Amino acid sequence: MEPVRMVDCHVHVFDPARFPYAPDAYYAPAGQELGTPARLAAVLDWHGVDHAVLVGPNSGYGEDNRCLLDALDAGDGRYRGMAVVRNDIPRAELAALKAAGVLGVTLNAALLGVDHYADAGPLLSHLEALDMIADVQVIDDQLVALSPLLDRSGVRVHIDHCGRPDPTAGIDAPGFRELLRRGRAGRAVVKLSGCVKVSRESYPHADLSPYIEALLSEFGPDHCVWASDWPFLRMPERIDYGPLLALLARQVPDSADRRRILWDTPCREFGFPTGTATA
Structure with missing residues (x-):
């Protein structure tokens, strides 16, 4: 049987020995949370993952993308990137990031608040013009307030971590309804x-099953991707890479749908090549 090809669509790299953290960083990952490019490559190789999307973290680096760009360069095509940038970044700087393998920027309203992006209209217009992605992280009902800005721009939108719903609020909560509408x-x-x-239960997070089912139904496997969120910052319980892949197999039992989510x-x-494996 042909092995399943895989892309991990949300990981981070931290290499403070080579790229020191910003003095005012929101959080400074340390110890088992460190994820150097070498460690990332080893984890991906071990689990048979061909490619990954490196998401610039607010933790550690903020708008300093040097570690991200270094990993993209060293990865020789294995990775793509999402950068953290200021709202007033010029289009020429975004174009230079794209040339280096950065295909979008993060909008982390879950951390910074929706108001932080009140003046981000020009940024989103630049992203749309360059065919780049707005990688959006929201929590609870923030997507309701953020959606008009996203819709006006016409930018490509990726939503992190299932929209981070509150499992006690139900799938009819305004923020999750808005997410399903977009799907x-x-x-x-x-x-x-x-x-x-966001789960209130330990692995395998059964309280999120209705949310996963709703996302699969409304988005379909052609608009769903999988991600590990390695190296697992500030986790409320132990989490490992293998069990996350096993969880996806449980959430998406159809192998053809899983292939579309993991690869196609x-x-x-x-823009990853679909031919010979990289790993």
């Missing part, structure tokens, strides 16, 4: 990831 309209890609961030859709979205 029905084909106006976003959602990452099936980060269950441990991310290759399309991030």
Whole structure:
């Protein structure tokens, strides 16, 4: 049987020995949370993952993308990137990032708040003009307030970590309804990831099953991707890479749908080659 090809669509790299953290960093990962490019490559190789999307972290580096760019360069095509940038970044700087393998920027409203992006209209217009991605992380009902800004820009939108819903609020909560609306309209890609961030239950996070089912139904496997969120910062319980892949197999039992989520859709979205394995 042909092995399953895989792309991990949300990981981070931290290499403070070579790229010191910003003095005012929101959080400074240390110890088992460190994820150097060498460690990342070893984890991906061990689990048979061909490619990964390196998401610039607010923790450690903030708007300093040097570590991210170094890993992209050393990866020789294995990776794509999402950068953290200021809202007033010029289009020429975004174009230079794209040339280096950065295909989008993060909008982390879950951490910084929706108001932080009130003046981000020009940024989103630049992203749309360059065919880059707005990689959006929200929590609870923040997507309701953020959606008009996203819709006006026409930018490509990826939603992190299942939209980070509150499992006690139900799938009819305004923020999750808005996420499903975007799925029905084909106006976003959602990452099936980060269950441990919001679940009130331990692995396998059964309280999120209705949310995963709703996302799969409204987005379909052609607008869903998978991600580990390695190296697992500030986790409420132990989490490992292998069990996360096993969880996806449980959430998406159809092997053809899993292939689309793990390979076909991310290759399309991030421009990874679909031929010979990289790893």
